[in-house]
Amino acid sequence: xxxxxxxxxxxxxxxxxxxxxxxxxxxxxxxxxxxxxxxxxxxxxxxxxxxxxxxxxxxxxxxxxxxxxxxxxxxxxxxxxxxxxxxxxxxxxxxxxxxxxxxxxxxxxxxxxxxxxxxxxxxxxxxxxxxxxxxxxxxxxxxxxxxxxxxxxxxxxxxxxxxxxxxxxxxxxxxxxxxxxxxxxxxxxxxxxxxxxxxxxxxxxxxxxxxxxxxxxxxxxxxxxxxxxxxxxxxxxxxxxxxxxxxxxxxxxxxxxxxxxxxxxxxxxxxxxxxxxxxxxxxxxxxxxxxxxxxxxxxxxxxxxxxxxxxxxxxxx
Amino acid sequence: xxxxxxxxxxxxxxxxxxxxxxxxxxxxxxxxxxxxxxxxxxxxxxxxxxxxxxxxxxxxxxxxxxxxxxxxxxxxxxxxxxxxxxxxxxxxxxxxxxxxxxxxxxxxxxxxxxxxxxxxxxxxxxxxxxxxxxxxxxxxxxxxxxxxxxxxxxxxxxxxxxxxxxxxxxxxxxxxxxxxxxxxxxxxxxxxxxxxxxxxxxxxxxxxxxxxxxxxxxxxxxxxxxxxxxxxxxxxxxxxxxxxxxxxxxxxxxxxxxxxxxxxxxxxxxxxxxxxxxxxxxxxxxxxxxxxxxxxxxxxxxxxxxxxxxxxxxxx
Numbered sequence: 001x002x003x004x005x006x007x008x009x010x011x012x013x014x015x016x017x018x019x020x021x022x023x024x025x026x027x028x029x030x031x032x033x034x035x036x037x038x039x040x041x042x043x044x045x046x047x048x049x050x051x052x053x054x055x056x057x058x059x060x061x062x063x064x065x066x067x068x069x070x071x072x073x074x075x076x077x078x079x080x081x082x083x084x085x086x087x088x089x090x091x092x093x094x095x096x097x098x099x100x101x102x103x104x105x106x107x108x109x110x111x112x113x114x115x116x117x118x119x120x121x122x123x124x125x126x127x128x129x130x131x132x133x134x135x136x137x138x139x140x141x142x143x144x145x146x147x148x149x150x151x152x153x154x155x156x157x158x159x160x161x162x163x164x165x166x167x168x169x170x171x172x173x174x175x176x177x178x179x180x181x182x183x184x185x186x187x188x189x190x191x192x193x194x195x196x197x198x199x200x201x202x203x204x205x206x207x208x209x210x211x212x213x214x215x216x217x218x219x220x221x222x223x224x225x226x227x228x229x230x231x232x233x234x235x236x237x238x239x240x241x242x243x244x245x246x247x248x249x250x251x252x253x254x255x256x257x258x259x260x261x262x263x264x265x266x267x268x269x270x271x272x273x274x275x276x277x278x279x280x281x282x283x284x285x286x287x288x289x290x291x292x293x294x295x296x297x298x299x300x301x302x303x304x305x306x307x308x309x310x311x312x313x314x315x316x317x
Numbered sequence: 318x319x320x321x322x323x324x325x326x327x328x329x330x331x332x333x334x335x336x337x338x339x340x341x342x343x344x345x346x347x348x349x350x351x352x353x354x355x356x357x358x359x360x361x362x363x364x365x366x367x368x369x370x371x372x373x374x375x376x377x378x379x380x381x382x383x384x385x386x387x388x389x390x391x392x393x394x395x396x397x398x399x400x401x402x403x404x405x406x407x408x409x410x411x412x413x414x415x416x417x418x419x420x421x422x423x424x425x426x427x428x429x430x431x432x433x434x435x436x437x438x439x440x441x442x443x444x445x446x447x448x449x450x451x452x453x454x455x456x457x458x459x460x461x462x463x464x465x466x467x468x469x470x471x472x473x474x475x476x477x478x479x480x481x482x483x484x485x486x487x488x489x490x491x492x493x494x495x496x497x498x499x500x501x502x503x504x505x506x507x508x509x510x511x512x513x514x515x516x517x518x519x520x521x522x523x524x525x526x527x528x529x530x531x532x533x534x535x536x537x538x539x540x541x542x543x544x545x546x547x548x549x550x551x552x553x554x555x556x557x558x559x560x561x562x563x564x565x566x567x568x569x570x571x572x573x574x575x576x577x578x579x580x581x582x583x584x585x586x587x588x589x590x591x592x593x594x595x596x597x598x599x600x601x602x603x604x605x606x607x608x609x610x611x612x613x614x615x616x617x618x619x620x621x622x623x624x625x626x627x628x629x630x631x632x633x
Binding site: 111 | 399
């Protein structure tokens with residue numbers, strides 16, 4: 001019939017138009033543009049001085065990773081704001097329609113129910129992608145003007161991969177917020193739940209991981225090497241339950257070719273190693289599990305949302 | 318597909334929520350082209366029934382067929398031919414009436430040309446031509462409800478289902494809405510199912526009604542036949558005024574077969590009996606030279622149905 005497809009296309013276009021016309025989108029865009037460009041600008045200023053002393057290997061990437069002066073780096077800004085943006089785009093996705101009384105009217109049309117969720121999700125991802133790619137280009141342009149060095153091909157690839165990771169990361173939060181908009185009737189509740197989860201995963205989980213690790217493998221004066229190793233491993237693996245941790249590790253690796261390993265390392269293992277940089281392929285290999293993990297969490301959220309929505313009662317009000 | 322003479326048919330349709338039965342073995346049969354009123358107090362399970370008919374809620378047991386399609390298995394086919402005006406219909410506030418209708422037309426896969434043609438015709442029909450280009454946020458409740466009618470008709474449905482269409486409208490708006498609905502059936506030949514707790518308002522335009530209380534269909538048919546069905550097993554209560562009114566008279570009535578009890582107050586005598594005793598009573602009175610001044614069989618009319626099931630709601 002192709003009817004379901006038509007429905008999805010129509011819903012997608014409507015959601016996209018809604019996002020772009022909304023005040024919310026303008027606010028997010030301004031927020032991201034100001035912080036992103038601000039941090040890149042201040043990083044560029046720092047780089048100008050550093051080039052003279054350290055040479056210019058992968059200097060372009062430092063636009064994104066280094067924090068010049070008072071502002072945090074572009075990377076840490078995006079890592080911090082990304083979840084908020086994803087949440088902001090989706091927290092009232094379904095329950096907003098429900099409270100306005102439009103959901104039952106919408107679902108009385110000959111469309112598949114999943115087209116509603118899919119349309120909202122795809123439109124959200126599109127908005128995120130457009131926003132991030134423009135921002136990436138803007139930062140790159142600013143960088144070229146300020147430091148006067150164009151990016152090499154490898155740098156460009158690394159930046160593109162970084163942007164791709166960021167889109168996946170933000171989509172994850174979009175999926176979470178859409179899920180919450182299904183689970184909770186009130187838009188305020190779903191927004192708060194999203195923020196609570198974000199705070200937990202971004203801030204508290206790593207503290208908690210530290211506590212658990214220290215409890216299981218206490219590090220004191222007599223601690224052996226293996227205890228210290230276990231402590232570190234437990235801490236890291238628990239932290240990795242959080243998508244924020246996965247994203248941070250992955251993006252640091254991809255934007256900083258000097259990162260050669262993500263786990264703990266012993267001095268003996270470093271013996272004889274020549275400090276150098278990883279080629280792109282190796283960096284990618286290092287963060288492949290992170291990408292898989294992020295996409296898997298995405299799918300899990302989406303599947304739960306999908307199943308829940310299929311079974312949910314559709315009533316106005 | 319399932320062929321049959323009924324365009325809407327349910328068979329033991331049941332919905333339970335956590336052990337609570339919202340709709341209990343409903344058997345509904347609605348013929349093509351008629352206006353059927355599903356009338357019952359709030360919380361009777363009317364909306365749940367409608368949602369099951371549209372395939373938006375899965376029944377716990379039983380089946381519903383719309384124009385021969387199984388509502389649970391083929392909801393898309395059903396929704397292509399059924400227009401639905403939900404209770405408290407909502408629109409996108411920051412879009413105009415026209416834009417809202419256009420969106421629905423797109424979801425139904427109408428061509429651009431056809432869409433504009435239908436929007437113009439429908440806005441005209443629901444008297445919203447001028448308001449059509451204003452944002453829905455500025456509409457009054459009556460206008461929103463009329464836009465809801467236009468919205469429902471965009472897909473040119475064979476069947477229309479309206480949930481509490483007159484709720485919250487002023488008297489003029491109610492009349493207008495009812496006229497519009499009548500027209501949809503009489504002029505366009507669509508089948509109409511109206512759910513409402515406003516018995517008096519809605520029964521006027523219905524060919525048949527079903528009285529729906531606590532998930533059960535108590536009676537269905539033309540409005541005049543309902544009293545008999547609803548009060549089938551209840552004693553008949555007869556109100557009479559007779560001249561002269563004396564002890565002989567009371568004894569006479571008490572002596573009749575099937576009279577269960579008799580009450581006498583303020584010149585009015587009420588007689589409870591198992592069967593209709595009007596004929597017997599009249600001839601008895603004639604024999605004994607009494608004059609019958611007034612006689613009314615209570616509990617057999619719409620009023621009584623209303624009083625019994627609807628008045629408690631405190632709204633009419």
